[in-house]
Amino acid sequence: DIQMTQSPSSLSASVGDRVTITCRASHGIDNFLNWYQQKPGKAPELLIYAASSLLTGVPSRFSGSGSGTDFSLTINSLQPEDFATYFCQQSFRPPHTFGQGTKVDIK
Amino acid sequence: QITLKESGPTLVKPTQTLTLTCTFSGFSLSAREAGVGWIRQAPGKALEWLALIYWDDDKRYSPSLNSRLTITKDTSKDQVVLTLTNLDPVDTATYYCVHRRISWSGVEYYQHWGQGTLVTVSS
Numbered sequence: 001d002i003q004m005t006q007s008p009s010s011l012s013a014s015v016g017d018r019v020t021i022t023c024r025a026s027h028g029i030d031n032f033l034n035w036y037q038q039k040p041g042k043a044p045e046l047l048i049y050a051a052s053s054l055l056t057g058v059p060s061r062f063s064g065s066g067s068g069t070d071f072s073l074t075i076n077s078l079q080p081e082d083f084a085t086y087f088c089q090q091s092f093r094p095p096h097t098f099g100q101g102t103k104v105d106i107k
Numbered sequence: 108q109i110t111l112k113e114s115g116p117t118l119v120k121p122t123q124t125l126t127l128t129c130t131f132s133g134f135s136l137s138a139r140e141a142g143v144g145w146i147r148q149a150p151g152k153a154l155e156w157l158a159l160i161y162w163d164d165d166k167r168y169s170p171s172l173n174s175r176l177t178i179t180k181d182t183s184k185d186q187v188v189l190t191l192t193n194l195d196p197v198d199t200a201t202y203y204c205v206h207r208r209i210s211w212s213g214v215e216y217y218q219h220w221g222q223g224t225l226v227t228v229s230s
Binding site (some may be wrong): 001031032034036043044045046049050051053055087089091094095096097098099100101 | 144153154155156157159167168169170171203210212214215216217218220221222223
């Protein structure tokens with residue numbers, strides 16, 4: 001299996017902050033990397049696919065970058081509705097493994 | 108509009124077999140490139156990918172659960188069924204059904220998710 005490691009596991013931030021979450025794959029995965037947001041009691045929602053493609057309807061303050069083994073999700077000007085847990089996922093090879101998640105909460 | 112909904116038991120006993128059904132609408136699993144998968148999440152834990160079935164009946168399983176998992180499809184009913192044998196309390200989780208899509212560059216992703224169903228394994 002390809003292991004996905006996210007950092008940090010949690011962070012505290014304020015509204016308006018810029019936040020960056022990183023995700024590292026144990027093997028090169030080209031750009032086969034997706035990002036999801038999950039709020040308590042809800043199913044995850046796709047934000048970004050193919051490392052940097054923003055899903056239609058997702059605010060432009062979200063952006064993704066990276067290729068190979070190192071990736072990042074950046075949220076510019078954090079909004080109240082962005083406080084959630086974020087997961088990366090590789091789809092280079094089954095099983096399509098997820099990172100352990102990064103919880104973003106209010107400072 | 109694509110929707111998916113999971114159904115099945117909420118409480119099962121250890122050693123029993125779990126059967127979950129995903130009923131979907133808005134797409135056909137017989138259409139080229141279509142796929143439906145299952146992902147679970149134990150309480151307070153990360154997401155765990157379980158299995159995926161493609162339009163051509165190709166199937167992929169998590170190696171750690173491969174011997175216990177079976178995924179099948181019924182395109183006439185727009186349903187996908189997941190079975191998990193020999194349940195243990197560690198299998199307690201919310202089980203999600205997902206619609207697999209593929210980008211123009213070949214990257215698979217899961218844009219649509221069911222609401223999830225919590226399955227508790229306990230005697």
